[in-house]
Amino acid sequence: MSVxxxxxxxxxxxxxxxxxxxxxxxxxxxxxxxxxxxxxFEFFNEYDILQHPQFPNLRQNTANFKLNYGLPHRLELDxxxxxxxxxxxxxxxxxxxxxxxxxxxxxxxxxxxxxxxAPALSASFYTEFPTGNSRQQLGSGLTxxxxxxxxxxxxxxxxxxxxxxxxxxxxxxxxxVLGIQTTRGHVYPGGLSxxxxxxxxxxxxxxxxxxxxxxxxxxxxxxQGLVGGQYTIRRGLTFDFGALGGKYIASPRIGAQLGFSMxxxxxxxxxxxx
Numbered sequence: 001m002s003v004x005x006x007x008x009x010x011x012x013x014x015x016x017x018x019x020x021x022x023x024x025x026x027x028x029x030x031x032x033x034x035x036x037x038x039x040x041f042e043f044f045n046e047y048d049i050l051q052h053p054q055f056p057n058l059r060q061n062t063a064n065f066k067l068n069y070g071l072p073h074r075l076e077l078d079x080x081x082x083x084x085x086x087x088x089x090x091x092x093x094x095x096x097x098x099x100x101x102x103x104x105x106x107x108x109x110x111x112x113x114x115x116x117x118a119p120a121l122s123a124s125f126y127t128e129f130p131t132g133n134s135r136q137q138l139g140s141g142l143t144x145x146x147x148x149x150x151x152x153x154x155x156x157x158x159x160x161x162x163x164x165x166x167x168x169x170x171x172x173x174x175x176x177v178l179g180i181q182t183t184r185g186h187v188y189p190g191g192l193s194x195x196x197x198x199x200x201x202x203x204x205x206x207x208x209x210x211x212x213x214x215x216x217x218x219x220x221x222x223x224q225g226l227v228g229g230q231y232t233i234r235r236g237l238t239f240d241f242g243a244l245g246g247k248y249i250a251s252p253r254i255g256a257q258l259g260f261s262m263x264x265x266x267x268x269x270x271x272x273x274x
Contacts, residue, residue: 025228025242025257028191028207030162031122031152033108034070038266042066042080044240044259048252050177056089057137057177060252062099074108078124081131084138084176095136099175100144102128112152122150128171137177144171146189158197164209165190173211173222180222180250186214204229211250222250228257236266 023030024044034040046062066080082099104126112120125147132139148166155161168187173179180187191209198204210223228242242257 023230024240024259024261025230026162026193026195026205026207026226027209028162028164028193029106029122029124029148029150030160031108031110031112031120031150033074033076033106033122034068034263036070036072038070039264040068040070040261041264042068042259042261044257046244046255046257048178048244048255051249051251051253053249054177056092057086058089059087060176060178061085061087062175074111076106076108078102078104078106078126082175084132086137086176095133095138097133097136097138099132100128100139101131102126112154114154114157120152124148124150132176140172140174140181142171144173145169146171146173146187148189155194160195162193162195162207163190164192174250178250178252180211180213188212188214201232202229203231221248223247224251226257230261234267235269236263237261 023032024042042064043066044064046064048060048062050057050059062082062084064080064082066078069077071077079102081101084095084097084099086095088094104124106122106124108120108122110118110121126145128144130139130141130143134141146166146168148164151163153161166189168189172181173187173189174181189211191207193205193207195203195205206225206227208223208225210221212221224244224246226242226244228240231239233239238261240257240259240261243255244252244257245254246252
């Protein structure tokens, strides 16, 4: 990858925002999909301090559950749903409940290869259903549709860069009170992450992601970043962690994320072999 290409991708990432369908703790997705016939489960809990213009909303806790199932032809089915808690100023009731639920499909149509300079490529399409209570700001009250393109370029055998660029046809990117909350118009999402395998078990990295609406009067810009990593406890089980912060009303001022992921049946085989 040339320096000029890398700079161009970073500029694109500054102008976009990626929905939360990725390999935790990173919001920027990578091209890999769950192997055919396997289940992949992810859970993370993210606690965010909100921007001052969000008052009387002060903090938000997001407990997100995600399940992936691998299909033939490098396809993957996804479903995820958050449980949200929005903490508000004294005298204003806290909101708790299920947020909006996502259903999606992801296709890895080009695998990366050490023998080729071409990047690994995938695409995903998601529909988000308004299962959250919009009056309590737990859901958007809208059905969202977005398409995301994913590329990964290996910088070395241990370092790689992921780029997401997408288009939200309808709805918005909000999760609770965070995200771009348009009611009409389109949103252009994307992000960029750089990951490095420090050991066979430990991967650390950083990312930047954001978003813009094509109608400034309807949407809100978002720009934030995350640093974090993933530690493999055993085959099929990882511990994930991250710290994040952002700018503009649609991003948290500061936040932290902890989670884990499991692959079935790999984790069961790993346990039985011990």
